[in-house]
Amino acid sequence: MVSLEMLKEHETVRTAPVSEAEALVDVRGLSLWYGKKQALYDISVRFPRNQVTAIIGPSGCGKSTLLRSLNRMNDLVPGVRVEGEVLYEGVNIYDPRVDPVAVRRHIGMVFQKPNPFPKTIFENVAFGLRLMGVKGSELEDRVVEALKRAALWNEVQDRFKKESGLRLSGGQQQRLCIARAIAVEPPLLLMDEPTSALDPIATQAIEDLIQELKTRYTVVIVTHNMQQAARVSDRTLFMHLGVLVEEGPTEVLFTKPKHPYTEAYITGRFG
Amino acid sequence: MNRTLSSPSPEAFGTDPWKTRIDRTFARALVLPLVLAIGLLVLLLGDTLYRSVSVQVVRADEGPGRTYPFGLAATEVLRQELLARGYTEEEARSLLQDPTERRVLFLQNRVELMWNTQEGPFRYVVTGLRDERVADFSLLEGLRRWEELKAGLGEGERLVLNPWLDQSFLTRTPSRSPLTAGIGVAIWGTIWVLSLALLIAIPVGIGTAILLEEYLREGTLNRILEVNLRNLAGVPSIVYGLLGLAIFVREMGLGPTILSAALTLGLLGIPVIVVTARESLRAVPESLRQAAFALGATRRQVVFRVVVPAALPGMVTGVILSAARLIGEAAPLLLVGAAAYVPFYPTGPLSEYTVIPVQIYLWVSMNIPEFARVAAAGILVMLLVLSGLYFLALYLRNRFRREW
Amino acid sequence: MEILKQRPSRNPKEVLTFALLVFLSSITLLTTLGVILSLVGDVAQFFRRVPLTEFLFAPEWTPLFADPRYGISPLIAGTFLVTLIALLVAVPLGLALAIYLSEYASGAARARIKGTLELFEGIPTVVFGYFALLFVTPLLQRVIPDLNIFNPLSAGLVMGFAIIPYISNVAADAMESVPRSIREAAYALGARPYEVALRVVFPAAISGIIAAIILATSRAIGETMIVAIAAGQRPILTLDPRETIATMTSYIVQAATGDQPTGSTGFYALFAVGFTLFLLTLFLNILAQYVVERYRERYE
Ligand SMILES: Nc1ncnc2c1ncn2[C@@H]1O[C@H](COP(=O)(O)OP(=O)(O)OP(=O)(O)O)[C@@H](O)[C@H]1O
Ligand SMILES: [Mg+2]
Numbered sequence: 001m002v003s004l005e006m007l008k009e010h011e012t013v014r015t016a017p018v019s020e021a022e023a024l025v026d027v028r029g030l031s032l033w034y035g036k037k038q039a040l041y042d043i044s045v046r047f048p049r050n051q052v053t054a055i056i057g058p059s060g061c062g063k064s065t066l067l068r069s070l071n072r073m074n075d076l077v078p079g080v081r082v083e084g085e086v087l088y089e090g091v092n093i094y095d096p097r098v099d100p101v102a103v104r105r106h107i108g109m110v111f112q113k114p115n116p117f118p119k120t121i122f123e124n125v126a127f128g129l130r131l132m133g134v135k136g137s138e139l140e141d142r143v144v145e146a147l148k149r150a151a152l153w154n155e156v157q158d159r160f161k162k163e164s165g166l167r168l169s170g171g172q173q174q175r176l177c178i179a180r181a182i183a184v185e186p187p188l189l190l191m192d193e194p195t196s197a198l199d200p201i202a203t204q205a206i207e208d209l210i211q212e213l214k215t216r217y218t219v220v221i222v223t224h225n226m227q228q229a230a231r232v233s234d235r236t237l238f239m240h241l242g243v244l245v246e247e248g249p250t251e252v253l254f255t256k257p258k259h260p261y262t263e264a265y266i267t268g269r270f271g
Numbered sequence: 272m273n274r275t276l277s278s279p280s281p282e283a284f285g286t287d288p289w290k291t292r293i294d295r296t297f298a299r300a301l302v303l304p305l306v307l308a309i310g311l312l313v314l315l316l317g318d319t320l321y322r323s324v325s326v327q328v329v330r331a332d333e334g335p336g337r338t339y340p341f342g343l344a345a346t347e348v349l350r351q352e353l354l355a356r357g358y359t360e361e362e363a364r365s366l367l368q369d370p371t372e373r374r375v376l377f378l379q380n381r382v383e384l385m386w387n388t389q390e391g392p393f394r395y396v397v398t399g400l401r402d403e404r405v406a407d408f409s410l411l412e413g414l415r416r417w418e419e420l421k422a423g424l425g426e427g428e429r430l431v432l433n434p435w436l437d438q439s440f441l442t443r444t445p446s447r448s449p450l451t452a453g454i455g456v457a458i459w460g461t462i463w464v465l466s467l468a469l470l471i472a473i474p475v476g477i478g479t480a481i482l483l484e485e486y487l488r489e490g491t492l493n494r495i496l497e498v499n500l501r502n503l504a505g506v507p508s509i510v511y512g513l514l515g516l517a518i519f520v521r522e523m524g525l526g527p528t529i530l531s532a533a534l535t536l537g538l539l540g541i542p543v544i545v546v547t548a549r550e551s552l553r554a555v556p557e558s559l560r561q562a563a564f565a566l567g568a569t570r571r572q573v574v575f576r577v578v579v580p581a582a583l584p585g586m587v588t589g590v591i592l593s594a595a596r597l598i599g600e601a602a603p604l605l606l607v608g609a610a611a612y613v614p615f616y617p618t619g620p621l622s623e624y625t626v627i628p629v630q631i632y633l634w635v636s637m638n639i640p641e642f643a644r645v646a647a648a649g650i651l652v653m654l655l656v657l658s659g660l661y662f663l664a665l666y667l668r669n670r671f672r673r674e675w
Numbered sequence: 676m677e678i679l680k681q682r683p684s685r686n687p688k689e690v691l692t693f694a695l696l697v698f699l700s701s702i703t704l705l706t707t708l709g710v711i712l713s714l715v716g717d718v719a720q721f722f723r724r725v726p727l728t729e730f731l732f733a734p735e736w737t738p739l740f741a742d743p744r745y746g747i748s749p750l751i752a753g754t755f756l757v758t759l760i761a762l763l764v765a766v767p768l769g770l771a772l773a774i775y776l777s778e779y780a781s782g783a784a785r786a787r788i789k790g791t792l793e794l795f796e797g798i799p800t801v802v803f804g805y806f807a808l809l810f811v812t813p814l815l816q817r818v819i820p821d822l823n824i825f826n827p828l829s830a831g832l833v834m835g836f837a838i839i840p841y842i843s844n845v846a847a848d849a850m851e852s853v854p855r856s857i858r859e860a861a862y863a864l865g866a867r868p869y870e871v872a873l874r875v876v877f878p879a880a881i882s883g884i885i886a887a888i889i890l891a892t893s894r895a896i897g898e899t900m901i902v903a904i905a906a907g908q909r910p911i912l913t914l915d916p917r918e919t920i921a922t923m924t925s926y927i928v929q930a931a932t933g934d935q936p937t938g939s940t941g942f943y944a945l946f947a948v949g950f951t952l953f954l955l956t957l958f959l960n961i962l963a964q965y966v967v968e969r970y971r972e973r974y975e
Contacts, residue, residue, distance in 0.1 A: 076564060078489065091679050099682040105567025106678050115558035118581050127576070128566040180566065290867055297869040301775035304768035304839065305788060308795060311836050315802065318810045478699030486696060496700055499707050505890070505960035506953065507897025509924050510710060513949040516931065517713035538706045545703070569684045571692045592797075599799025602899035602928065610932040628801045628900075635805050635904055643809055650802050657797060 015248025116165030171202025326413020471537030476544025512606030527608020547589025764835025769842025804904030825907025849883020
């Protein structure tokens with residue numbers, strides 16, 4: 001059995017590390033506690049610009065926690081404590097002078113289960129834009145633009161101002177949530193198992209979309225599905241028990257893993 | 272019981288007829304309370320309906336006690352009545368043409384539709400303010416003795432099957448005479464008091480619910496507010512009346528007015544509204560809040576742009592049900608002035624007032640059979656209003672039910 | 676990074692909204708304070724004129740006599756009597772209904788029954804008072820000839836029905852929260868439905884059930900209109916359910932609607948009785964919460 005002590009003794013195994021210049025986000029020595037329980041152990045990793053980085057690992061290993069510390073969503077959980085730094089374009093977002101709300105306005109997030117607001121499709125996508133004070137025809141243009149980029153426009157163009165977002169199918173809802181997240185043009189898009197509640201066809205659509213998105217955005221995606229990680233990502237992080245075990249280019253991690261745990265996990269021999 | 276596993280027959284598993292019977296009896300007995308409760312409701316409604324109709328012999332104050340065919344215009348009825356009372360054509364016409372006189376005439380003599388009179392069903396009669404009741408019979412007895420009563424009618428007397436709850440009951444003011452007592456003043460009192468009370472209870476109740484559910488889910492202030500609310504909800508409503516009497520009526524010098532009543536009732540309504548509002552806020556899935564926060568909404572924006580709109584149908588339903596509860600509250604208002612005899616309509620927050628349930632209480636406690644009929648009519652009005660609100664709430668609840 | 680310098684959550688609107696919410700909710704605290712203050716001042720006035728021993732131990736409550744006596748025991752006795760009768764009706768019926776709701780009724784039936792109960796709860800108590808006085812009392816008088824027109828019996832009976840929902844709702848919630856697995860364990864041992872309900876679910880939910888009964892007691896004690904209308908307003912020390920009596924609440928109504936000159940001892944007596952009522956119901960509510968907290972079974 002894998003023990004935490006054994007894992008913590010080893011440094012993260014890194015293949016083809018990302019240089020400081022390439023990195024949009026630079027996580028340095030990040031540890032996180034939920035109350036007394038530690039969920040992340042001294043994690044350091046860089047997320048390169050305009051690439052898709054996948055986070056994989058067994059359930060409860062801290063994938064979501066790591067993802068949510070990139071836009072300070074964890075601040076909403078009572079009793080959370082964070083150590084270390086997350087540099088975003090060189091600015092530490094955990095600096096006491098930084099407002100977490102400002103961070104979240106700048107970084108988009110898509111959740112596991114589609115969670116559209118009980119409002120019209122238009123109002124869903126317009127939500128973030130309105131928060132930034134966008135109004136009038138610009139608002140309208142950018143909503144349409146976001147719907148187009150999320151590959152939803154064709155399906156909803158005739159009804160998007162009237163129909164509630166809740167009336168869409170699951171896959172459409174998730175694309176709506178992506179449209180909502182990208183409407184404000186966030187340079188970084190975080191996705192937490194965005195397809196785990198969807199059927200294979202809807203999943204395919206989202207995966208295609210992610211490939212599209214990477215030309216404009218930097219994407220970090222958590223997934224349980226290793227094929228998905230292999231298909232969509234450029235780099236992959238493997239986590240276990242709150243520790244970042246190995247990171248590197250996706251094809252390296254999946255074909256020539258260096259750490260025995262990584263190998264055990266990707267070959268399905270994991271306990 | 273002796274079970275032998277070696278025996279292959281089904282009986283070997285043993286059935287205990289005695290236990291089976293207990294089981295069945297038990298299940299049936301459990302339905303009893305429901306049957307009793309529904310029975311009570313039916314009896315209550317039946318009694319109220321039955322009591323609200325009676326057969327009466329009435330002696331007209333001035334007039335001849337004639338009745339008029341259904342379908343005539345009210346003015347025409349009144350004109351004929353005046354003629355029958357001995358006015359000349361000329362006098363009657365001038366009385367009816369002068370707007371002031373005409374208004375007074377209509378106030379003092381109401382043209383009422385009776386279900387039945389000695390001259391047949393659905394006839395108009397003109398009821399004067401000082402008409403006198405000679406006899407009052409319950410529906411069954413009255414109908415049984417109809418012919419006999421009709422034969423015994425004296426000069427200026429009429430026999431009517433009177434629905435106590437009629438249109439003019441809703442607009443009449445209270446009166447010392449059951450014939451002319453109405454619920455109009457109490458209806459307006461209830462409307463005034465309730466609206467002002469909701470003006471206090473809704474913002475405070477919903478504000479507190481939002482604070483507790485969206486801002487302070489834990490911590491000292493949350494615990495203090497929560498314990499306090501739980502205890503407030505258990506305080507008997509009459510104690511709120513004492514508070515109103517001591518603070519609003521006397522200390523603040525508002526007197527026995529609508530304002531005192533509204534403040535009292537408003538405080539009483541707060542815990543109820545907090546509970547329902549919290550429930551509807553809690554029903555909003557956490558994922559919506561997460562989505563809004565992830566888009567960079569501030570706490571206020573999350574709450575007021577996402578959570579509250581999503582919870583609104585539930586909150587509205589809750590407020591309507593709370594309003595229905597408040598409408599029926601008599602006890603606290605008895606202490607802040609509603610028990611007064613108020614024969615005029617309220618004109619503002621500092622008017623004297625009475626409300627529907629208190630008016631009913633006053634009528635019931637007169638301990639006069641005919642006032643019991645008036646009370647029954649009042650109860651019907653109140654129950655109609657309440658069921659209207661209840662079904663509105665039900666409709667809203669179903670109409671806006673969301674599947675997340 | 677320009678945007679990271681913004682501080683949207685320090686926006687004055689945010690602070691003002693929070694302050695407004697705190698202000699609004701502080702009104703609930705002020706209400707409690709108001710209840711206590713409004714009562715305490717006048718109660719103090721009362722006890723300046725009437726010794727506490729008389730209030731607690733004198734057997735008569737006669738504020739309107741030339742030689743007034745202020746012993747609360749007749750009012751307590753009246754309250755106790757009506758409450759007891761109400762509970763005798765409400766506890767068996769309410770608990771039976773709760774068992775039916777949680778163990779026997781299907782989903783749809785449960786929703787319909789709860790709707791009916793909600794309807795029942797929504798009936799103003801003045802209506803129940805009317806019913807007790809004008810329907811139940813005449814009916815009872817045929818069976819019990821020397822029953823007074825105003826009597827605690829019919830008031831208590833009707834009140835019993837009126838508080839059924841308070842018992843059945845809380846008790847059914849408690850029973851529904853007993854986990855399925857425990858029931859299934861009992862069925863697996865060959866228990867019959869009634870045995871499961873009575874021997875397994877009922878004991879497991881006992882703290883909630885007791886709390887339900889305590890809460891209903893508190894309701895019955897504080898209930899005003901039914902007793903004011905049907906039980907009468909004559910404070911005599913008796914436990915005979917045929918006699919006209921007065922309860923604490925009906926006395927308050929009587930005194931407040933009669934002509935008590937402000938500042939008279941009789942006027943302050945109103946608040947002394949109200950305060951007693953307040954303390955009693957507060958005690959019961961806290962007791963109910965304590966029972967729930969203390970004896971709740973914790974299931975994983
Ligand atoms: N709000 C919370 N409070 C306390 N502990 C938490 C909280 N959220 C997560 N945890 C704990 O932190 C650890 C990491 O959780 P996290 O959700 O990040 O795992 P995950 O890798 O995303 O798992 P999954 O694949 O199941 O989504 C888990 O042990 C979990 O129990
Ligand atoms: Mg996760």
